[in-house]
Amino acid sequence: MNITIKDIASIAGVSYSTVSKALNDSSLVKENTKRKIVKIAKDLGYEPNFAAQRLVSKNTKVIGLIWPTIERTVLATLVTKISNEMAKTPYSMILSVDPIQKSLDTFKKFQVDGVILFGENTLTEINPNSIPLISYGVSGKKNYHYPIIDANHMKAMDDAINYLYELGHRNIKYVGNISPTDPLQMEKYQGFTKAMEKYNISYTNEDILDTGGLDWYHGYHAVDKMLKSNHLPTAIVGGSYDISGGIIRSLKENNVHIPDEISVISYDNIPQMAHLEIPLTCIGVSVEELAEKIVHSAITLIETKKLDSEVTKMIPSLVERASCATVRNN
Incomplete structure (x- = not known):
């Protein structure tokens, strides 16, 4: 038997409107009435009818998240943090790892209130009136028609090089x-070269090791090859966890x-970095901070149809651990 708001209202001895408001955390x-209603709903196994809810309130309290992959550790961690942050709100989240357009078509069928898009595959053309959409990615120089949460990779790389510079590394x-097709990775690389020039640290093409990928073994093979040469550094900046x-x-x-x-500092700021073979000094916006900003910006956009800024530049944090040291004079 399908449990309805009417059933809950009858047992609780309140109006349908009160039940609806309580279940939406109004x-x-x-508070004591709200707790009573929520308990009754839970005990009865009540499941909201999103189609009916949409007709009455014009929204479903559901946000879609388009993600390129959950295979990489950082992305999987960020998805989890976003889900946890969403759970603190009246909204629910559905995740799609399909291509962008297919994901959008699916979300339209579910009539989601808004969409969060991961910026490895940003859209330069989208109807801003079709659905509230916010992106986590790189703002760059392109004119997007939706707000962007920018993790500020340029500033992160500048902070990393400044930190190593102060330790005596040259x-x-x-x-x-x-990867020219990945704006996040390109901004890290460009941030590195710009910072090296800013601090007057000379470098050549041999100091830029293109891993050709983002997995563990890509970093392993790039450094293994480097160690066979005669051009060893005093410090390495890693592009990802x-x-x-x-x-x-x-x-x-x-x-x-x-x-x-050799000192090592890495982009990305997730708790797992403290548990590597060598606790890793890192630079970047923490996943907790990113998740909170992404979720609450999406909800603000849905409910107000605007944000204070079209581009939100986050502030990276440097976390010191055991992988960097001052250069020793020989």
Whole structure:
């Protein structure tokens, strides 16, 4: 038997309207009444009828999330944090790893109130009136028709190079995926080169190690190849958590001591970095902060149809651990 709001209202001894407000966590319902109604609904196994809800309130309290992959550790962690943050709100989330247009078509069928888009595959053309949409990605120079949460990769790389510079490093290599089709990875690479020039640190093409991918083994093989040359750095900047895990494993297998011989700092800021073979110094906006900003910006956009800024530049944080040290004078 399908349990309805009428059933809950009858048992609770309140109006249908009060039940509806309570289940939507309205401040207009007293807390003790709200708790009573929520408990009755849970005990009865009540499931909201989203189609009916849409007809009455013109919204479903559902947000769609388009994600390119959940295979990489950082992305999987961020998805989890976004889901946890969403659970603190009246909204629910559905996730799609399908291509963007297919995901949007699916979300339209579910009549979601808004969409969060991951910026590895941003859309330059979309009807801003079709559905509220917000992107986590790189603002760059393109004119998008939707708000963007920008993790500020340029600033992160500047902070990383400044940190190494203050430790005395002048021989620094970048190990990352240099992909012209991935704006996030390109901004990290460009941020590295711009920072090296800013701090007057000389570098050549040999100091840019293109991993050709974002997985653990890409970082491992890039550094393994580097160690066979005669151009060893005093410090390495890793382009991502997964890549840096491979960097650390390659250095350890080749008996290169971290950080006494080579320091390592990595982009990305997730809790797992503290639990690698060498606790990893990192730079980037924390996944907790990103998740909170993404979720609440999406809800603000849905409910007000506007945000304070079309581009929100986040502020990266540097977390010091055991993978970097001052350059020793020989």
